[in-house]
Amino acid sequence: MAKVLVLFAHPRPDRSEVNQPLFETAQRVEGVTAVDLYADYPDFSIDIDREQARLTAHDVIVFQHPLYWYSSPAIMKEWQDLVLEHGFAYGHDATALRGKVFLNAITTGAKPEAYSEAGMNHAELRSLLGPFERTADLCGMRYLAPFVLFGAGRALEQDRFGAHRNAYDRLLKALVAERLDLEMAAKATVLTDALQDLVLEREEN
């Protein structure tokens, strides 16, 4: 059993249609610690020791957030700047995060087509999330492809959200049960479509 930490950042959860319900899903999964960063630190005064202890105590770190300007909401950046200290997260003999698994669980406003060389954003989503991947690398963590809900603004109207929510539930449970094929998950472009193939079936006993 792996311990999963979901760090959630959304500055307006009262106006959130998909992220807040997804966070609530995460809260209900056994083995998952779900943290609302904006609720814990409304003044951005992040408790570094507490956050580092949280990281140490978990095996999988999930950043769950809407994609804001090709990145995370502000508090998540502040969190990285403060918590990922030299000597703890990176540096000569920093081993605290080594071997842990890291991924972004995000929602985007734009449709999947927008995230391609020819599309509006002129780049793949995973390459746009490069800073997160590089950060995970530098800390010795294993970076998995992002778990994404594209076109989040119309997901409810188009009846796509229920399925996505179930998939998120499944992903988290598989991470807890260590039944996700990490090898393949690290190579994928996004986790969402291929999830079916990545979750290993429970072995008969």
Added chain:
Amino acid sequence: MALLSEAFVYLCAAVIAVPIANRLGLGSVLGYLIAGVMIGPVIGIVGAEAADVQHFAEFGVVMMLFLVGLELQPAMLWKMRQQLVGLGGLQVAGTGLAFCGIGFLFDLHWQSALALGMILSLSSTAIVLQTLNEKNWLRTEGGQSSFSVLLTQDIAVIPMLALLPLLAIGGDHSGPGGHGEGAGHGGEALAALPGWAQALVILAVIAAIVVAGRYLMRPVFRFIAEARLREIFTATALLLVIGIALVMDFVGLSPALGTFLAGVVLSDSDYRHELESDIEPFKGLLLGLFFLTVGAGIDFDLLFGAPLTIFGLALGLMAVKFTVLYPLGVLFRLKGPHRWLFALGLAQAGEFAFVLFGFAGGAGVLEPSLIKTMTLVVAISMLLTPALFIFYEKVVAPRALAKADLEPDVIDRKGRVVLAGMGRFGQIVSRLLLTSGYEVIILDHDPQTIENLRKIGIRTFYGDATRPDLLHGAGLDEADLFIAALDDREKQTELVEHVARTYPKVRILARARDRHHVYELENAGAHHAERELFEGALALGRQALAELGFHPFRARTKAREFRHHDIAMLDNLRENFNDGGADASYIDAMRAQSETLFEIMRVDRGGERHERTERGWTPPPKGDATL
């Protein structure tokens, strides 16, 4: 009525001459001397009684040494020990020996020569410190070195006072612990005892002063302070100084030495600033009186009889002092102009010389005729001092700057803060500043508060912060920041007004009762006023929103919006309030502002999505095709 008319003459002379002298940059000591010269030798109003008055005025010297002692915290002395012992000690010893040698050449008795050397080695603390302060040179390298030397000299006066009676020529008696002050009184009480018992009594008295100052005086002062009668506190301070003077006199020691010691012991006390400002006016007046009598006693016949000799001696004196000072400046690595400031600035003899001449005369160490001449010489050297400073400022400093090999002065001083009012408000402010490493001088008038804070390790000085002299004593003229945090609304405004008027350079931050008080404080001269309850109430309101189910971050945003609007309202209503106070038009404007607030907060509460009025991480519109 003779007393009153004498007082009238002296005060009159002082009131006329001192401000004029000050205005001309001569300083108050010279002002008093000149006033004395006017009423004495020139007009001749006072004459014979001047000597009696001088005797009385000598008590000003005792008070001055008490104040010098108060200024000398042991910790500070320790920090300056190198400068004090090295630079200051060498100056006093070097100059003293030089004059002593010259005294020999003039065929003086060795005792007289030594006494003269000691006396003339001193410079004028009053003139030099005042000038350095006025010109803003005190914090420069040269100024600091000058200060160290002056401090050493002030301390050196104490052993000199003890030594002078021992130098009596052909002395009839004067054993160890000899008869102080030249007055020749005192000490009789112990005369019957054998020498070792005398010494024992003297040691016991000194120990008693130290122990009482350390342990007894705090509760006594606290008890008196709790009575909240200002004049009784002043009376206590005076009583303390006079009492010590009497005891010292009784055992045959110098009263000045005793009060100095008491001053040093009390320099660590919470009541230091209050004591200082209570004694200061008495000292100032008595010392002024003392200088007046010195001026009145100047022998004009002597001056006009041999002007060349007198002026020659004065210039010679300054030349000798300069000759000792300049190499010391080199030795202690003072650079270019700093060395000049140091050597020129300290080249006069000082006011202590008058005091010591008096004692030396009384003890029979120096001939009266010699004292007359030298008093004149010292006075003239002091009179010439402003000219030296002008020479430095106009000739030396510009040249040094032109050479441009000058390193900038290192200003190693951190911002200094004076805080008045250590109630619930002041405590938070001061703790933030103290823990951030700033030097904060804290004043409060509640002995209980002071006691409680002392227990948790925060030093607070006792005193009513609305008293101008206390603020001065707390060093407000050197402070960068003044924080007014009094509880009493009216007193607070008065305080801010006084500080803004008297210390235009200091920044003033003030605690305000409410919005109206903010305007009042701003008009009184505060640079920023903060409503004492605003931020705290806002924090509680924000907590209330969270309790009611708001997301904590949302509650924070709400509180921020409220805060923003409320401060805007404070700005918007300012002009209206200043026009006519809280009149009808002010009330109207205020009501309009309140309605706007409701409007803003309501829009934010829900309503249509994507109104421009709602800012802050709202999702983009559903129909936007570019997404």
